[in-house]
Amino acid sequence: MKKLSNVKGFTLIELVVVIVILGILAATAAPKFIDLTGDAKASVMQGVQGSINSAADLAHAKALVEGETSSSASISMAGETVNLAFGWPTNASIVDLIDIDESVSFAAGAFFHLESNDQANCRVTYNNNLTNINGRPEITAVDLDAC
Template identity: 45%
Template sequence: MKRQNGFTLIELVVVIVILGILAVTAAPKFMNLQVDARNASLQGLKGAMQGAAGITYGKAAVKGQEGKTGSISEAGSTVTLAYGYPVATSEALGLVVNGLQAGNTEWKAFGAVANKSISYTFANQKGSTTECSVTYNQATSAAAATVEVNNCK
């Protein structure tokens, strides 16, 4: 009688099919690149907003307007200020942050002026507009302007 060493072709095919099924069902849980890309984009917008607010505050300080409301000229346009920082409107932030100008197709603004904050989310994002966003909070007499990120999940 002859002894068989190794696996048959059918056994190898069955194992490969099982591994393929496991890979198809498990891989999406480990590779969520779209969410990582969106979170990186949100962090980039946060940095751009913070940098633009700091530069605007520096320009306002040079002109002696850092402690009050008013406006300064920015790239041929007038930016409305609150304590030296841009006010929380899409118009003011559109003037100082590259990519947030009127007519942009990447970011969608939402928020209320009464709250003195404005949020931006992806223009093509489906579902809730507050799922992942960057929020700019207008400066007050006691605090500088702040930027917060609500990461995508």
């Protein structure tokens, strides 16, 4: 009987080595193709929205305790004078109540992410256009998918 001495194919060790090398290449190359910065910017803006909500609620609670619920009043919080309208911070005063990152800008009652691809849409707005004490300011995240 004649034995086959010329066997063709790969050994198990060779296959494992190739799979490990491909895994290492995929792990180092994948982050270059997956861009998560938009999600991170949207998360920053969601955090800003939560901070605005909390700051407005705290200011409103203090205004209620001090009896400052008229159409034009002010309170002192954290060393800042906060102007109020019906017990809620005015559009211009809300920025004094929160400590925001330098990547976020404030203008005319809206907070923008400065590094966003679409600053006009990636924003959080604070709108205190109340006409009586029974309302609450609108705090809205606008199109965070555009970040």
